[in-house]
Amino acid sequence: MKTLRQYLKALLNAKKLLAYTFLLCFFLWVTTPFLMILLKSVGRNWFGKLWFPPELTLDWYTWAITVTNIPEVLRNTLVIAGIAVGISTLIAIPTGWALGRRRIPGKEAIMSTILLPRMIPPIAYALGVAQIFYRLHLIDTHIGVAIAHVAICAPYAILVLSSTFEGLDERVLEAASVCGANNLRTFFHITLPLVMPGILSSIIFTFTTSYNEFTLTLMTYGPKTITLPVRTYLAVGEGYWEVTSALSMILIIPSLFVLFMIQRQVQPEKLVGGFKGV
Amino acid sequence: MASFFKKHRYGLMSLLMLLPGFASFFGLFFYPMLVTVVRSFRPEGLTTGWTIQHYTSFLGQASARQVIGLTFFLAIACTVLSILLSVPLTLLLRQKLAGHRLFRLTILVPITVPGLVGALGLLLFYGSRGWLNLLLTQGLHVVDQPVKINYTLTGLVIFYVWHYFSYTAVTTLSTLEGLDPAFEEAARVAGASPWQVLRHIVIPLIMPGILAGSVLTFMAAFGAFSIPLITGGSYRPLAVQIYKQIEVFTPARWEAASAMAVVMALLQLVFLTFYMRVLRRPTAS
Numbered sequence: 001m002k003t004l005r006q007y008l009k010a011l012l013n014a015k016k017l018l019a020y021t022f023l024l025c026f027f028l029w030v031t032t033p034f035l036m037i038l039l040k041s042v043g044r045n046w047f048g049k050l051w052f053p054p055e056l057t058l059d060w061y062t063w064a065i066t067v068t069n070i071p072e073v074l075r076n077t078l079v080i081a082g083i084a085v086g087i088s089t090l091i092a093i094p095t096g097w098a099l100g101r102r103r104i105p106g107k108e109a110i111m112s113t114i115l116l117p118r119m120i121p122p123i124a125y126a127l128g129v130a131q132i133f134y135r136l137h138l139i140d141t142h143i144g145v146a147i148a149h150v151a152i153c154a155p156y157a158i159l160v161l162s163s164t165f166e167g168l169d170e171r172v173l174e175a176a177s178v179c180g181a182n183n184l185r186t187f188f189h190i191t192l193p194l195v196m197p198g199i200l201s202s203i204i205f206t207f208t209t210s211y212n213e214f215t216l217t218l219m220t221y222g223p224k225t226i227t228l229p230v231r232t233y234l235a236v237g238e239g240y241w242e243v244t245s246a247l248s249m250i251l252i253i254p255s256l257f258v259l260f261m262i263q264r265q266v267q268p269e270k271l272v273g274g275f276k277g278v
Numbered sequence: 279m280a281s282f283f284k285k286h287r288y289g290l291m292s293l294l295m296l297l298p299g300f301a302s303f304f305g306l307f308f309y310p311m312l313v314t315v316v317r318s319f320r321p322e323g324l325t326t327g328w329t330i331q332h333y334t335s336f337l338g339q340a341s342a343r344q345v346i347g348l349t350f351f352l353a354i355a356c357t358v359l360s361i362l363l364s365v366p367l368t369l370l371l372r373q374k375l376a377g378h379r380l381f382r383l384t385i386l387v388p389i390t391v392p393g394l395v396g397a398l399g400l401l402l403f404y405g406s407r408g409w410l411n412l413l414l415t416q417g418l419h420v421v422d423q424p425v426k427i428n429y430t431l432t433g434l435v436i437f438y439v440w441h442y443f444s445y446t447a448v449t450t451l452s453t454l455e456g457l458d459p460a461f462e463e464a465a466r467v468a469g470a471s472p473w474q475v476l477r478h479i480v481i482p483l484i485m486p487g488i489l490a491g492s493v494l495t496f497m498a499a500f501g502a503f504s505i506p507l508i509t510g511g512s513y514r515p516l517a518v519q520i521y522k523q524i525e526v527f528t529p530a531r532w533e534a535a536s537a538m539a540v541v542m543a544l545l546q547l548v549f550l551t552f553y554m555r556v557l558r559r560p561t562a563s
Contacts, residue, residue, distance in 0.1 A: 019370050023371075027380070030387050036399055094297075131532065229504075244398060
């Protein structure tokens with residue numbers, strides 16, 4: 001009996017060991033590429049069969065900042081992302097409210113229509129956007145690139161916000177009005193604090209979407225509106241792997257921040273777009 | 279007039295609130311899509327006249343069928359492998375082993391970081407001087423020469439899975455977590471083995487989640503652009519081919535590119551509809 005129990009225990013441990021091996025392999029498979037970028041960006045003379053770079057240096061970062069003009073590129077990226085987030089949020093608040101809380105015939109159909117840009121490959125409408133923007137002289141302007149980003153960001157924001165507004169409890173609002181609060185007071189003291197986390201997560205997600213957006217930027221950018229992803233792409237073409245790695249390390253910072261935020265409060269389903277119904 | 283407004287006040291208000299969403303949809307998606315469609319029927323370099331020459335010349339080429347085949351192959355291979363990875367992974371994560379939070383966060387890494395950075399890291403990791411080849415040649419001595427993975431079809435599939443499995447994994451995990459443990463307990467009490475519980479209870483119940491996630495993975499992989507652009511080498515799926523029409527040729531071949539884009543969008547829509555139909559049937563019965 002005792003040996004049997006020991007045997008079962010060992011089997012259980014073996015199972016656990018197997019599970020951890022699998023999880024660890026998975027973890028390494030996902031993360032080691034970033035470790036290699038990090039090492040590449042601080043290493044010098046890393047050739048041949050060496051596991052680690054023989055010398056450490058910060059030269060590639062200096063290069064990235066001076067040669068590829070990071071301060072301006074970063075400014076472009078942030079300005080464009082800021083405008084895109086602003087426009088998307090302004091679009092998504094009323095539309096999300098209507099879709100989340102009001103009686104609308106054919107709500108499902110409207111929602112699917114609005115989400116259609118996420119179902120069609122972006123390159124297909126990016127071609128059209130580029131042609132329209134050429135005519136309107138919006139190519140190579142911050143506002144132009146930002147508006148192009150809205151095509152992708154707005155459906156996202158509407159999705160997140162409509163589910164936030166939908167989750168708002170009617171009874172809490174009623175209670176406020178029963179207690180004598182007028183509409184304005186209810187809005188500022190009850191509604192706004194309740195939906196703020198949703199609006200924040202929508203802002204975070206649209207910001208990263210715009211910050212990382214590549215396809216639509218590539219079709220609408222110009223010399224004055226080079227963003228970080230485009231700059232990284234150009235650097236890959238130029239073939240300086242070390243400088244490109246340094247650029248990538250800078251490009252990755254907001255993503256890490258978003259990961260941190262997600263881990264703290266936001267549900268990951270929202271990140272993939274919450275296509276529960278598809 | 280005034281009474282009309284009064285009577286339909288609620289509906290008009292709703293419409294007004296939906297207006298910004300519609301404006302962005304029509305202005306930034308529908309109209310550009312229309313421009314793309316119209317342009318695809320224009321003779322090269324002209325703004326008037328109609329022709330279907332771009333479709334016939336693109337679809338007539340043997341290379342076009344290869345490109346479409348490659349795009350579908352990559353998307354389907356990526357979807358299948360993502361499911362095969364996600365199911366065991368999420369089943370393990372559900373048991374809440376120590377450190378499961380870290381692994382949960384790991385799932386989200388590929389979709390949070392910019393695709394370009396991921397692609398660069400993968401190229402470094404799988405390169406002939408990357409750690410994988412160092413491990414194979416020096417650590418384990420499995421092979422003498424570095425294995426070529428970058429710019430091969432196998433490599434591209436690996437990169438696709440790395441980038442797009444998250445959609446399947448996250449959706450599967452959230453479905454799995456929402457599953458009522460009572461079902462499994464009932465089956466276990468009734469004498470089912472763990473394998474039987476998994477095969478007959480858990481998998482059918484989470485199937486809708488797996489399906490929804492795999493659709494997302496498929497869509498992302500089918501429309502993938504930045505990944506194959508820098509890691510594809512000579513393998514160019516549709517999105518990259520479209521871009522090459524504009525980037526490589528001077529003057530840019532907008533008409534040909536538009537025709538290819540229309541074909542791509544249609545293929546994706548048709549395949550998605552088909553996919554939902556086929557995969558929904560077993561769960562419905």
